[in-house]
Amino acid sequence: MAAINRDPRTAPHGTRNDVVLATALAVVAVCMALFTDPARRPDAAGWVLLLACYVPLVWRRRHPLLTLAAVALVVMPYHALGNNPFPPTPASYVALYTVAVTQRPLRTVLTGAAALCVAVTAMLTINTHQAIELLRTSGWIIATLFFGVDVRYYRQYVAGIVERAERAERTREEEARRRVAEERLRIARDLHDLLAHTITLIGVQTSVAAHVLAADPERLDRETIAKALDEIAETCRTARGELRTTLEVLRAAEHGEGRGPLPGLDGLPDLVEAARLAGARVEQSVRVRQAPPAVGAAAYRIVQEALTNAVRHAGREPAVQVELYERDGALRLSVTDDGTGPTPGGTPGFGLVGMRERARSVGGTLDAGPRAEGGFEVSAVLPLTTAVEGTR
Template sequence: MSPARRFDVTVAFVLGLPVFLLSAVVAVLSVPGPRAIVLVAACLVAHVAFAFRRDLWAFAVIAGVMAVQAAVTGLFMVLPTVVLFPLALYSRTAYGSPYPPLVVGVAGAGLAAARFATDASVAAARLGPDPWMLLGLLLAVVVAAWGLGLHRRSQLRYVALLEEQATMSAERATLAERARIAREMHDVVAHALAVIVAQARGGRLAPARAPEVLATVEETGRQALTEMRGLVGVLRAEPAGLTPQPGLADLPGLLDRTRAAGLDVTMTASGEARPIGPGAELALYRVVQEALTNTLKHGGGAARSSVDVSWTRGALEVTVTDDGPPPAPGKPPGHGLAGMRERMAAVGGTVSARAEEERGFVVRVRLPYREGAR
């Protein structure tokens, strides 16, 4: 049983038991004989159906019970059980189609007023108010229950909309995180494999350097495994096993590994460093890593590269250049440059890349400073 159903059953029992007992007493005292039995049975059916007040059939049963009681006597209006009808009308409006309950309620108000005004026992007991006043009162009750149902209906739809938006936001966040991790994996694996391939090529050409080459391959593979373990730890939500993500302070180590792979690379820095935030540092590190990896893959063993980090007045500018051969004509661009641009766009930076006229390739990154970066 759902929580909503359990709540409805509880309300029907707590509210219904005293109301039903009082209705039974009033029915026996007001209409003695077999008609009292019919009224009491109808009240019992209405209270049982009220436990399912959100369903269409329950509203139909309660409306039918009121019609049966009206057919038995006009005094049914004095039975406390009649309060179930506006409550059922409210529930059906809130959880179902809003207009059929209103139509049934208006029709029921008219029939009840007419039955009460024309009943002989009501006239004999001189209980009847002015029929038009009674009709107005019943219509006011119906409209009030219907209006409250519409209000509750709008609340439920608003909550459902918020839940849907929250679900969509969570799905978008999941997709964005998967894309980020995919970029991280691409950078880690591509750089490590480029270094390993370059070392293997050098070891084949210079067998005497085999121990040095194998040591570099081992260190590069260990570093790649460490970073990949950190990324997998994010996916598995194991904070204790995470490793810090690299930043600008780790660029010298990256350049050392790149030199060990056979690429002649230098680094210069100018200006006064300032905090830019760990996310921006990671993005810049990955851009430099991807640029050097591309030089290793496409520049050839004789290529040289330089990394210039410039802390200017308004932005941090990082330029990676090499003197390798230009890309082959007609070759489609890979995912590296697109990944660079996505990374820097996420932290508010830009990336431009171009091939030199004769030889070489230039990747330039500009990251404006943001106030409050930590």
């Protein structure tokens, strides 16, 4: 079945196999010539022509039409000498089959018809009886050609199945790579949102403690230092809990389980309180009745990153306004501060990129930049539609 399914022109060791085939058929032809009527046994020239008609079969895969022509040119003088007509028959049929299985059907039919006409015409000039016998057995020639065409179509059918299977496999692999890339991007966003926020708060609280220690070593404000250290410890515990939750979600995803509850709008008060502990003066206004989990999670992460940037870049004790409200079927949020924003020429981070990706993930948009009256503003529009929720 493998030999039938495979295109003979692309089969491995084709020339070697054709040498073996030509040799085996030549041996059969010699046996047919020997065990026949001694009166019709080939003479010296007949033996040479008989063996010579099998030589072109060695190149039948690379040059099928030339092989058929070469076999015909050798077989016709063989028959003209009145030798036994049966020994060269295998070479003729193999050459015809090769043409049929490698060429287009129209070319095969034309080639077969031309070969039959030339053979009959040549035989009529040599031996009328053999010409009539050739016409009588022409059904075998037609059957050989149709068999070759049928094998050709079957190989094309098998090749189509294999190609579709390979295309489907490539599609599955591309889909798997796409999902892996999306999951890696999601993990990167989650870890950035978690670690950047936590590390920023710890840095601010540590700076407060260091400032108190360096301001007046003789009169230490032990209560302020203890409060700053307690806040650092609490922030570390919170970060450890969130990191554990994230890792549990990832392990559950590896086993085909759900991702677990997403952070939503109900977690905004905790973000505001953490920013206040870091020294920011935060005011919030939340006028949203309900939001899909995906939209709520995106809003939570955007507000978290915006507050982190405000604490980090807006200076000491910045005034921050967090506002969320619903209008025209969308959740609209804005986080503004009175600081200077990121330092010009500083190393760019992934905060703004991550916020825009969060907004785009639910079909929304996000703008961020300095305000004309001073400070920095992050604003986003997140659609509150069931269609967007279904895509998550």
